Amino acid sequence: MAEKKTKLFEIKTKPTSANVEDFINNIEDEQKRKDSFVFLEMMRKATGEKPILWSSSVIGFGNKRYKSPATGREVDWLRIGFSPRKANLSLYISVSIKEHAAALKKLGKHKTDVGCLYINKLEEIDLKVFKGIIDVSLKRK
Numbered sequence: 217m218a219e220k221k222t223k224l225f226e227i228k229t230k231p232t233s234a235n236v237e238d239f240i241n242n243i244e245d246e247q248k249r250k251d252s253f254v255f256l257e258m259m260r261k262a263t264g265e266k267p268i269l270w271s272s273s274v275i276g277f278g279n280k281r282y283k284s285p286a287t288g289r290e291v292d293w294l295r296i297g298f299s300p301r302k303a304n305l306s307l308y309i310s311v312s313i314k315e316h317a318a319a320l321k322k323l324g325k326h327k328t329d330v331g332c333l334y335i336n337k338l339e340e341i342d343l344k345v346f347k348g349i350i351d352v353s354l355k356r357k
Contacts, residue, residue, distance in 0.1 A: 229293075231276070234269040243300050251338040252300045255307070258343075259296055262350045267297075274299045274308070296353055307333040309353040319349050 240256065243249040256267060256275065263277040270276045276294025283290045299306045304327075309316070313328045320328065324341035327334040333349075335341055 229271045229274060231268045231270050231279075232272075234272075236267040236269050236275055239269055239273075239275070240300070245300075247337060248300050248305065251305060252298070254338055254343075255298050255305065258347060259298070259350065262347070262354060263295065268294075270294060270297070273301070276308070296350060304334045304336050307335070309333055309349055315356070316349050316352065319345055319352070323349070 240252045265277045276297035278295030297308045323345045
């Protein structure tokens with residue numbers, strides 16, 4: 217039987233050439249700005265890649281093509297990244313946050329969604345645990 221062809225789905229969030237440090241320096245909330253620089257450095261060290269601003273507010277590292285097992289659609293997306301949103305810091309660490317269940321129990325104050333981890337402030341989480349989550353996410357194929 218012939219393999220079903222996949223279709224690359226185009227999403228609105230795309231890489232830009234904007235300067236990531238300038239973007240972070242323009243964050244009004246001082247604590248969020250400081251936390252963003254910590255995440256920036258952690259992810260830069262973990263990936264060995266330069267950060268890229270995706271659309272107007274997502275800082276990503278690497279590029280990966282994800283395929284939906286349900287629909288077969290493919291989408292290009294960042295390997296890991298974060299966005300300093302008004303309400304919290306949204307961390308994009310994997311397609312399925314469930315794979316980090318054990319680590320999340322030790323992480324500290326946070327909320328989750330399918331592939332996102334939300335925290336309010338760095339001081340509310342264990343950075344060593346978070347680094348482990350980053351490392352596991354990057355090893356995932």
